Amino acid sequence: MARPPNTSAQTRALLTVLAGKPRSWRHGYELSKETRLKSGTLYPLLMRLEAQGFLESQWQPTRQPGRPPRHLYRLTSAGAALAREHEAAHHAPEPARPMETPA
């Protein structure tokens, strides 16, 4: 059976980190350090989440001379809802097993 999209461990880790500060703009290197995902894994996830409407991005000018503007990311409301879904699914209690009757 095919796995549903956006359920990989890496995606869930990224959503969790982004949902931790939902209104804050975060840059890629910061996300990489918090999720422990390398850029080769992080960028495809960010691209996919943005394409699906779960992530928004903006350019932020920097005060440091000689440094270009930085690309920042945060979850959209749909992305925040997705993160809450994953969080709820992760913490959902396991269904109770029927008690075994002794022989």
Added chain:
Amino acid sequence: MSHSLRRRWALRLVRCAARLLPRDRASWGEAMCSEVRHIEDDRAALRWAVGALSASGAERAAALLDTGIATWGLALLTLCQALGMFFAPILIIAWRVRWLRIDDLLGGLLPGDHYPRFIRLMNATPSWQLALWIAAGLLFLAATWRLARARHGAFALFATALALTYTVSGVAWMERATHPALAELYRRTYAFPRPAFRRDVLVPLALQLLPLLAATALWWRDRSQPRSSA
């Protein structure tokens, strides 16, 4: 920002990454270049750039495999695999039942000279081998169908069919190794008077490599496509 060798390579690699991305992802290329310039540590910046290059390569490959040309090319390759699987069983069955001279028609397509040189080998081919070849051919056909309908899951079918053909080849090889008469029959059937680079090297190499390349492309395609339809 330092000008160390690591930093210079980081900047070069991330510029390559930006150029490699598909056009609709161009803004991400700028994001990658900008991010590298904000990473203070040169080693970390180089690692970031290498990862960015890997991500760009993956995006470019996914974009290429998503085109109509690539899909139809893979479908054609998979169809050829299917026809290849059906060829030997149909020839052998047609020969055994003398079926409408189809054996003459197909035999004319075999390499080398007159096809009846393969008759003894055809007679020695067990029915289970023919059945597995036909099963593999049907799986390749199913994979072709899924590709033609732009559906997910062609890789699983293709890989199963390929595994089946390798299993058949492996069992046949073991039989030849344990039955010297069979090995001798095989050797005599494929003994051509003069060596030919295309027949003896190029064609067998292509027949081994092309299915593996197709399987890799199908795996990548299935991995990067959304699973919108089963």
